[in-house]
Amino acid sequence: MTVQSAFQEEAARVDEVLVQIRKQLREIGPRYTGNDFTEQMLELQREQRQQRLEVAEREPYFGRIDFQETVHPAPKPLYIGKAGVAHEKSNDVLVVDWRAPVASLFYAFSGGEAPVTYESPDGDVEGTVHLKRNLMIRDGKLERVVDSYVRGQEEESVTDEFLLYRLGESKDNKLRDIVSTIQQEQDRIIRTDKNKAVFIQGVAGSGKTTVALHRLAYLLYRYAGAIRAERMVIFAPNRMFLDYISGVLPELGVGDILQTTFADWAQEQLQHEVRLDEAYDPFVYWFEQPRTREEMEHAPSRVKGSLAFKALVDEKLSLTEASLIPEQSFEPLPGWKVTPAMIVEWLSTDDASEPYMKRRSRLVSRLKRWLESEWKARRLADGKLKSQLGTKLNAYTKKIPSYTASQLYSSLLREPAVQELLPAKSTAATIKALKQKLVQPEDLAPLVYIQLRLFGFEHSPYDHIVIDEAQDYSPFQLEALKQCQRQPSMTVLGDLQQGIHGYAGIHSWKELISLLPEADTGYFELDRSYRSTMEIIDFANLVLGAMGTGVKPAVPVFRSGEMVEVTNASTDDERLALVVDTVKAWQKSGHYRTMAVLGRTARSCEEIAGKLAEAGIAASLVQSKQDAYGGGLTVVPAYLSKGLEFDAVLIADADGDSFGSNDAKLLYVACTRALHKLKLLYCGELTSLVSEPVAAV
Numbered sequence: 001m002t003v004q005s006a007f008q009e010e011a012a013r014v015d016e017v018l019v020q021i022r023k024q025l026r027e028i029g030p031r032y033t034g035n036d037f038t039e040q041m042l043e044l045q046r047e048q049r050q051q052r053l054e055v056a057e058r059e060p061y062f063g064r065i066d067f068q069e070t071v072h073p074a075p076k077p078l079y080i081g082k083a084g085v086a087h088e089k090s091n092d093v094l095v096v097d098w099r100a101p102v103a104s105l106f107y108a109f110s111g112g113e114a115p116v117t118y119e120s121p122d123g124d125v126e127g128t129v130h131l132k133r134n135l136m137i138r139d140g141k142l143e144r145v146v147d148s149y150v151r152g153q154e155e156e157s158v159t160d161e162f163l164l165y166r167l168g169e170s171k172d173n174k175l176r177d178i179v180s181t182i183q184q185e186q187d188r189i190i191r192t193d194k195n196k197a198v199f200i201q202g203v204a205g206s207g208k209t210t211v212a213l214h215r216l217a218y219l220l221y222r223y224a225g226a227i228r229a230e231r232m233v234i235f236a237p238n239r240m241f242l243d244y245i246s247g248v249l250p251e252l253g254v255g256d257i258l259q260t261t262f263a264d265w266a267q268e269q270l271q272h273e274v275r276l277d278e279a280y281d282p283f284v285y286w287f288e289q290p291r292t293r294e295e296m297e298h299a300p301s302r303v304k305g306s307l308a309f310k311a312l313v314d315e316k317l318s319l320t321e322a323s324l325i326p327e328q329s330f331e332p333l334p335g336w337k338v339t340p341a342m343i344v345e346w347l348s349t350d351d352a353s354e355p356y357m358k359r360r361s362r363l364v365s366r367l368k369r370w371l372e373s374e375w376k377a378r379r380l381a382d383g384k385l386k387s388q389l390g391t392k393l394n395a396y397t398k399k400i401p402s403y404t405a406s407q408l409y410s411s412l413l414r415e416p417a418v419q420e421l422l423p424a425k426s427t428a429a430t431i432k433a434l435k436q437k438l439v440q441p442e443d444l445a446p447l448v449y450i451q452l453r454l455f456g457f458e459h460s461p462y463d464h465i466v467i468d469e470a471q472d473y474s475p476f477q478l479e480a481l482k483q484c485q486r487q488p489s490m491t492v493l494g495d496l497q498q499g500i501h502g503y504a505g506i507h508s509w510k511e512l513i514s515l516l517p518e519a520d521t522g523y524f525e526l527d528r529s530y531r532s533t534m535e536i537i538d539f540a541n542l543v544l545g546a547m548g549t550g551v552k553p554a555v556p557v558f559r560s561g562e563m564v565e566v567t568n569a570s571t572d573d574e575r576l577a578l579v580v581d582t583v584k585a586w587q588k589s590g591h592y593r594t595m596a597v598l599g600r601t602a603r604s605c606e607e608i609a610g611k612l613a614e615a616g617i618a619a620s621l622v623q624s625k626q627d628a629y630g631g632g633l634t635v636v637p638a639y640l641s642k643g644l645e646f647d648a649v650l651i652a653d654a655d656g657d658s659f660g661s662n663d664a665k666l667l668y669v670a671c672t673r674a675l676h677k678l679k680l681l682y683c684g685e686l687t688s689l690v691s692e693p694v695a696a697v
């Protein structure tokens with residue numbers, strides 16, 4: 001078949017399918033706004049169906065695979081789309097949902113005549129692939145047809161032309177779904193079993209965040225009923241990042257998933273008993289002046305996130321739990337007696353895994369009931385005596401320790417074992433802050449862990465937890481989150497090479513993986529970077545190489561662009577003028593939808609934003625407490641740019657003072673934010689991290 005006739009045939013089919021989709025959309029019943037519960041549930045289903053059909057109307061499908069099961073006489077074309085669609089009368093499948101087992105063939109197949117299999121709920125299905133085709137449909141119109149495999153023909157270019165086309169596009173201000181171009185190594189992660197904690201180490205731009213979001217959509221489809229969106233949670237590094245990724249899940253037809261930061265979530269669990277001390281911003285402390293590695297390694301935040309510190313918290317909690325059984329009997333009047341042995345007996349009927357404060361409150365109620373029944377049995381009526389007995393009971397129960405999380409934490413911080421781990425100055429400061437109900441980020445993991453152990457988790461256990469940028473998490477944070485699940489079902493992703501928060505995060509994935517039973521964990525590495533051009537990735541790899549041995553370079557997708565530019569300015573004023581000129585030139589070129597000027601510090605970014613404003617250029621200056629990401633032109637400190645991406649990036653101060661020898665990870669993060677264009681400016685000496693100026697201009 002010629003390319004021309006294949007296009008016509010596919011265009012005709014798109015029209016046919018669209019007729020079906022539009023008919024089904026028209027036939028969705030009227031909206032229900034009443035109070036009947038069953039009708040409300042039906043309305044919800046109608047609404048979800050409508051959303052799926054609307055997605056299908058814009059782009060009914062993106063792929064076709066002709067698969068011949070070994071037991072069948074002929075191949076059958078399967079069209080893969082974001083939402084499954086069936087013919088309303090015949091029920092024939094017109095579009096297969098990308099998450100269906102058979103759709104995995106589309107992602108996993110990379111050519112060849114040998115039989116392939118996919119896993120179906122009824123077992124493995126074997127067959128051969130006859131055709132793999134990409135189709136680009138925009139707003140219901142077929143625009144492109146690209147075959148990546150035709151059986152019996154010379155192998156088509158397997159460098160995925162369609163993928164390159166997609167990667168070459170400019171980006172808007174939100175991360176997008178990748179269902180049409182998911183790669184084999186990503187698909188394997190997305191389709192991993194629900195009862196696994198999957199750890200993903202992936203180089204910058206390898207699609208970790210995107211893959212994690214697609215995995216959620218997959219799990220909701222594959223385990224419909226057993227897993228619910230309301231019982232899933234995504235932890236992201238900050239609110240601006242949450243805003244940036246907020247478009248992906250709705251586009252995949254997924255709603256209602258809690259998306260939060262660890263700090264916000266922890267304060268919520270602590271019922272806002274404490275709040276973060278605004279006077280201390282760890283970013284300002286660690287990034288606004290040069291800090292040594294030594295200082296980071298010994299930071300109190302590292303200690304408070306460690307398992308050694310958790311062991312002390314556990315010990316304190318065990319002692320607290322043991323104190324549930326008082327040493328003395330309760331004997332309010334001669335002959336009226338509850339002995340510790342009786343309390344042990346009472347508690348033996350209790351669930352010992354229940355949180356301490358719940359068991360305590362049940363014990364206090366039990367003592368009250370006992371006093372009541374003794375009173376009734378003796379038919380007493382003296383009101384004064386009754387109130388005396390009540391007072392005695394109160395005095396007795398007061399000896400059974402009762403804590404809020406911050407009280408127990410404060411008391412722990414006073415103990416000698418803690419003083420051995422942490423500098424006295426640091427614990428004293430924390431205790432003082434706690435009195436004013438203020439904490440620092442590193443106190444949240446121990447506090448929320450204590451809260452969960454004392455009071456339990458107030459919600460249904462999470463079906464699935466996603467942790468993005470997990471290299472910045474401490475083992476203690478993961479331990480706290482484990483308290484909110486019956487069994488581990490997680491997607492934990494990050495990149496140790498982007499671990500710029502050395503004062504808090506991990507050095508090796510083992511530190512987190514070892515906290516879970518081995519059989520429940522899976523570890524994956526993603527080495528290919530999809531975001532940036534080859535030139536940018538090669539340049540970023542050189543920066544990383546400056547860290548010495550043990551680094552893993554990112555493997556670029558074969559997408560070539562412009563050389564990275566490194567430009568020297570003789571004075572600082574000239575450097576700032578060059579920033580303005582570069583931005584003007586980029587804007588004029590019309591090539592880039594999103595651009596960023598990255599500075600080493602917040603202060604340098606303020607200066608740059610000021611210069612741009614003087615030149616009449618509108619830019620949004622990103623600060624650490626930012627909630628929203630607006631796209632367009634952004635000025636952002638390098639340490640806040642993690643996770644984001646821009647068509648063009650200008651690193652405005654690539655001199656040796658701004659990026660010292662300890663800043664390789666930070667500069668790597670900065671460079672890998674760029675999709676198509678990267679330029680570095682410096683005044684004075686170029687940072688030694690850039691050992692080979694690539695295109696000195």
Ligand SMILES: Nc1ncnc2c1ncn2[C@@H]1O[C@H](COP(=O)(O)OP(=O)(O)OP(=O)(O)O)[C@@H](O)[C@H]1O
Pocket residue numbers: 163166167175176177178181182183186202203204205206207208209210211495498530531642643644645672
């Ligand atoms: N299979 C793919 N097809 C098309 N685009 C992809 C694919 N995988 C990743 N991308 C694109 O690559 C870019 C990087 O993805 P993402 O932000 O998820 O990567 P990341 O590994 O989380 O990056 P970082 O660690 O730098 O934050 C995004 O623009 C994403 O759409």
